Amino acid sequence: MKAITTSGYGGPDTLQLTETDDPKVGPDAVLVRVRAAGVNPVDWKVVAGYLEPIMDVYFPLIPGWDVSGVVEAVGLDATEFSVGDEVFGYVRKDAVQHGTYAELVAAPVRTLARKPATLDFPQAAGVPLAGLTAYQCLERIGVTAGDTVLVHAAAGGVGSFAVQIAVARGARVIGTAGEHNHDFLRSLGAEPVTYGDGLEDRVRALAPEGITAALDLIGEGAAPLSQRLMRDPTRVASIVDSAIKDSGGHHVWVRPDSADLTALGRLIDDGKVRVPVDRTLPLEQAAEAFRLSKTGRTRGKIVLTVP
Secondary structure, three states, X not given: OEEEEEOOOOOHHHOEEEEOOOOOOOOOEEEEEEEEEEEOHHHXXXXXXXXXXXXXXXXXXXXXXXXXXXXXXXXOOOOOOOOOOEEEEEOOOOEEEEOOOEOEEEEEHHHEEEOOOOOOHHHHHOOHHHHHHHHHHHHHOOOOOOOEEEEOOXXXXXXXXXXXXXXXXXXXXXEEEOHHHHHHHHHHOOEEEEOOOOHHHHHHHHOOOOEOEEEEXXXXXXXXXXXXXXXXXXXXXXXXXXXXXXXXXEEOOOOOOHHHHHHHHHHHHOOOOOOOEEEEEEHHHHHHHHHHHHHOOOOOEEEEEOO
């Protein structure tokens, strides 16, 4: 099969389109014919060596954790799916080597769900990691109807999902973003507020009674700032600031979860969550996708398509 590989840590220029062996399919896995692979910042961070302290990484490495495609074969005990099923998933395994930037990927069934019927393959590939991160953060802090939620970096990949999911639950959402993204946030159902100096005062002006929950997706002191605006400082989830645990908050590292993916799919098919795709590129342009992702300036997902 064709795959994007790297033989060692480095930048985008280390990526090459190569021929490699088809993956073996374990008993609790299925073989997915990849139609699209979502690109996330963690992908280029893996290739750059950032995850070396916490995960086993083996070379040659195929990057990528997000996928959408069609089941081509099923493992001996993989009864959840059948050949021909259209699926999407966050295919993070215990070690990093055989990722989704390829024509085929062996995916444990716990990492997959059926693709939302209303999405095409590139849109579906943009959902799993970012969508699950937002969903699991909101679950961790119990966001529901009546909450006032502050989402930091609300116009980003995770943030835009978090806004929509929280709104779908009946929460009021205040989202931080640059002014050029304020109309975008309004279109998602959030009340935008400009980040930077004076943010705490601006949030207090919007919500004099305070906020009840917060998602920190950016760091830079956002989590402790949020706690100063809350009656219950434990209802803060951060994906970047592990120190928040010391003051009762939650540090969230997204995990594959078929049930959570299925719930996201229902929200999408019900029209409550939409998936903006900023750019689609062919698989062989993975290095360019990395460069675009590293700028941090895309609105919506970058997706690699596989013929």
